[in-house]
Amino acid sequence: MNDGGAEYAKIGIGRSTVLVISASGNINNPGVYEIEMGITVDEFIFSDQYCGGITNGKRLKACVPGGSSVPILPDYLVCKTATGEDRLMTYESLSDGGFATGSMLGSGGFIVYDENQCIVRNTWNFSRFYHHESCGQCSPCREGTGWMEKVLHRLEKGMGNMGDMDLLVDVAKKIEGNTICPLGDAAAWPIAAAIRHFRHEFEYHVLHPEKVKDPKHGYREPIMPKAPSAVTA
Secondary structure, three states: OOOOHHHHHOOOEOOEOEEEEEEEEOEOOOEEEEEEEOEEHHHHHHOOOOOOOEHHHOOEEEEEOOOOOOOOEEHHHOOEOOOOOEOEOOHHHHOOOHHHHOOOOOOOEEEEEEOOOOHHHHHHHHHHHHHHHOOOOOHHHHHHHHHHHHHHHHHHOOOOOOOHHHHHHHHHHHHOOOOOOOHHHHHHHHHHHHHHHHHHHHHHHHHOHHHHOOOOHHHHOOOOOOOHHHOOO
């Protein structure tokens, strides 16, 4: 304020200047950080100045970089883009690749997940929130968020089937862009992204219903993301 807009614009990179990040999840130093945008995501997660790395020396599994409404990223797309460039803590870099291989920095709600966390349970939890928050004015959001929550609930509890993943994606597509306010998009994007990058984990819930009924199953048998080259048809 004292120095004027021109001086403020020199901070960070391009349109990404300064942002307050709320970092949480499986990190050693959760908290609120005011960062000069342009540092790498790797530095933000693993340096002692910021998040301090993953708790208990475990592996990074996934990250939601901008709040619950943005697409989740698997480990191999968190610190690097799909083209192998360093991912930066900027709006532009985190959206690199679109929703296929990128996400959004959004509100700066930065959530980190280690190898033991269940993406199905996390996605179900997000869906519960958006179903609860829907005002009910728009039919796609009012009905769709409820359907997605129910389908994810049965997957999480070991009662799903192999068609549920495609059903969830189909419902998400019918919600996206068809509501008066953006809450419909916010409900659809994280579910579509979770299935895009972690379909094998959703399938695991169908194939091993007795195992996933134990909420601690991820600690006994961690399920890590599969990079595209490792995914079989």
